[in-house]
Amino acid sequence: MRTTQFIFISFLFLTNSVFAQESSLRSQLEQGLGYRPIQSDVEIDLPTEQDAKQCEIKVSDDKRGLIILSPQKNTLRVFSDANGDGRVDQWSYFQNGVEVYRDIDSNGNGKADQYRWLNSAGTRWGIDANEDKVIDHWKEISAEEVSREIVLALAGNDVARFLRVALNEEELKGLALGESLNHAVTQKVSALKTGFAAAVQVVALKGGDAVEWYQLNAVLPGVVPSGDRGNQKDIVVYENAMATAGDSEKTVQIAVGTLVKISDNNWRVLDLPKIYDENQLSYTFIQPAAAQTSSGSASNEVVALMNEYQEIQLQIAKLPADQRPAKHKEVIGRIIQIIAKVSTEEERENWIRQLADTIMDATSRNEFPDGSEQMEALFKTVNKRGNEELAAHVRSRQIMTDYYLSMQAGGDDMRAYSKWLENLETMATEFEKTEAGIEGMMQLAIYREMSARSAEEPLKWYTKVAQLAAGKPLGEKAKGAIRRLTSAGKEIPFQTTDVFGKPFDIASLKGKFVLLCFWDASTIPHLALIKSVTDKFSDAGLQPIGVNLDADPQIMKTSVAKAAVSWTQLYTPGGLESSIAVYWGISTPPCMILYGKDGKVIQPSIQSADELQQIMTDATK
Numbered sequence: 001m002r003t004t005q006f007i008f009i010s011f012l013f014l015t016n017s018v019f020a021q022e023s024s025l026r027s028q029l030e031q032g033l034g035y036r037p038i039q040s041d042v043e044i045d046l047p048t049e050q051d052a053k054q055c056e057i058k059v060s061d062d063k064r065g066l067i068i069l070s071p072q073k074n075t076l077r078v079f080s081d082a083n084g085d086g087r088v089d090q091w092s093y094f095q096n097g098v099e100v101y102r103d104i105d106s107n108g109n110g111k112a113d114q115y116r117w118l119n120s121a122g123t124r125w126g127i128d129a130n131e132d133k134v135i136d137h138w139k140e141i142s143a144e145e146v147s148r149e150i151v152l153a154l155a156g157n158d159v160a161r162f163l164r165v166a167l168n169e170e171e172l173k174g175l176a177l178g179e180s181l182n183h184a185v186t187q188k189v190s191a192l193k194t195g196f197a198a199a200v201q202v203v204a205l206k207g208g209d210a211v212e213w214y215q216l217n218a219v220l221p222g223v224v225p226s227g228d229r230g231n232q233k234d235i236v237v238y239e240n241a242m243a244t245a246g247d248s249e250k251t252v253q254i255a256v257g258t259l260v261k262i263s264d265n266n267w268r269v270l271d272l273p274k275i276y277d278e279n280q281l282s283y284t285f286i287q288p289a290a291a292q293t294s295s296g297s298a299s300n301e302v303v304a305l306m307n308e309y310q311e312i313q314l315q316i317a318k319l320p321a322d323q324r325p326a327k328h329k330e331v332i333g334r335i336i337q338i339i340a341k342v343s344t345e346e347e348r349e350n351w352i353r354q355l356a357d358t359i360m361d362a363t364s365r366n367e368f369p370d371g372s373e374q375m376e377a378l379f380k381t382v383n384k385r386g387n388e389e390l391a392a393h394v395r396s397r398q399i400m401t402d403y404y405l406s407m408q409a410g411g412d413d414m415r416a417y418s419k420w421l422e423n424l425e426t427m428a429t430e431f432e433k434t435e436a437g438i439e440g441m442m443q444l445a446i447y448r449e450m451s452a453r454s455a456e457e458p459l460k461w462y463t464k465v466a467q468l469a470a471g472k473p474l475g476e477k478a479k480g481a482i483r484r485l486t487s488a489g490k491e492i493p494f495q496t497t498d499v500f501g502k503p504f505d506i507a508s509l510k511g512k513f514v515l516l517c518f519w520d521a522s523t524i525p526h527l528a529l530i531k532s533v534t535d536k537f538s539d540a541g542l543q544p545i546g547v548n549l550d551a552d553p554q555i556m557k558t559s560v561a562k563a564a565v566s567w568t569q570l571y572t573p574g575g576l577e578s579s580i581a582v583y584w585g586i587s588t589p590p591c592m593i594l595y596g597k598d599g600k601v602i603q604p605s606i607q608s609a610d611e612l613q614q615i616m617t618d619a620t621k
Helices: 022-034 143-156 159-164 169-175 179-203 300-316 321-341 345-364 371-382 388-408 413-430 435-451 456-468 473-485 521-536 553-563 579-584 609-619
Strands: 006-008 019-021 056-059 065-069 075-080 090-095 098-104 114-117 125-127 137-140 212-217 222-224 235-246 251-263 266-269 495-497 503-505 513-519 542-548 568-570 591-595 601-606
Touching: 022 056, 022 065, 022 075, 137 266, 143 159, 143 179, 143 212, 143 235, 143 251, 143 266, 159 179, 169 179, 169 251, 212 251, 212 300, 235 300, 251 300, 300 321, 321 345, 345 371, 345 388, 371 388, 388 413, 388 435, 413 435, 435 456, 435 473, 456 473, 473 579, 473 601, 513 521, 513 579, 513 609, 521 542, 521 553, 521 609, 542 553, 591 609, 601 609
Parallel strands: 513 542, 542 568
Antiparallel strands: 006 019, 056 065, 065 075, 075 090, 090 098, 098 114, 114 125, 125 137, 212 235, 222 235, 235 251, 251 266, 495 503, 513 591, 591 601
């Protein structure tokens, strides 16, 4: 007799933990296809009425989610219960079989409080602390996406949208600037709130859907090294960055000024936007002896080509699918012409990077089957001695392009993923001294740590990163991971502060089992599972200590309140770049470290509640 399986579908159309039998899943298909991302600026696959009738809905292999497939067997939607509590907490949306957006309920109350753009849709990760469907702050946003937010804020006269990507007072403190730099930046920050209305009038973009952001133009980012001007850590910035945008009447170059990196993949702007004027450049952190233009050749011919390139891009989304590959080819052709005509090597390299990104993006949308050949030709062109940084950038995009094409061809997804990892390892080894190569090594180290049974493989990559990026943030993070992964059987000192600023020293808890549980707002649901284990072993002397890794102190306070666990909570600002995260090399919470009663580490990398229970069972026998 067949066993009936139950699966929670989605609180959006089955509330209060109602479950549906597998036999009734088909009845949920139409409702599932009707759902849209809470944040609307993302393109997802929307099947036609005829195609919708041929879509398929099925239970995921782990019995904790529903998957909706197109007639071509591409994934369209996934509704899943990530933490196993019987309620859907992730709503994933796909384009061309690739996840591009995810709504997340991190606290299990049935309302999304995080929004993530993924893969070809970008890298944004927004936090909605009060769950009103409006992003309160960005946990992650790239420099390119910051410039796009500025353009759209200008078009919509939306000061709140602008201030979400503008440096604020708390983030300024986190930069740990010296006195002179801090004074100059503080003045800029104070002007951001009051000056935006005037900036809207100066730039004068037409509002609404007529406005398009095209790209960020800037020279390579610069680093003000720690101690150079009194700053306590490295500062990574773009000076005189510019955004290219257009409305129904014109294309404009908008000066967005200085962009500063506040944490991993998280950037902020320091200046009010204005129309770009190469004779009125300003500098915040890096003042050259002689001012240089930051981007974009003034040549009329180049400007004309840029306008053509942007116009063709605008046409693509309006065309039938079978006509898009040819238009992508036209876009690529214009970029190649621009590369041939720009006046400086710096501009040329920036446009080559743009070309690689454009080919990869078109391929990810399943609209450019020639992507592999184009990337191969581009890589051969730039792969020359003395040009390793550019070649590594192109190679990293080539690897992703080949991965997208493999996924689109069907077959074994795991095999395609394994091939991507293999290519990433080859690239990281070949270009080990480049930024892309070192970042690739860090990706490999993190992945190997999460999937390997021993620490040997991740330690190999962490060690390389620590050596090649010595003295840099990524190198320090790798050193922390090495410290953690080699800590078993050692008394590792650990002093910091709790959420109230009170000193904490792990040595004071000698005589107890001590669990350091690293977490942030996105992992709150996991704390309930971990707490069930710590409660079970409390009589055995297990003392759990939470280590919050939210970048923003206000989000930290909200997270601690929502988590509702009575543990001592440790905290230093900076999120995954905080002194705590760097010391232990934590990149992917939740993660746990277990100390024994003798003050020595028992296990330096615990990933789940089940793993913790087994380790504590063995330790207390």
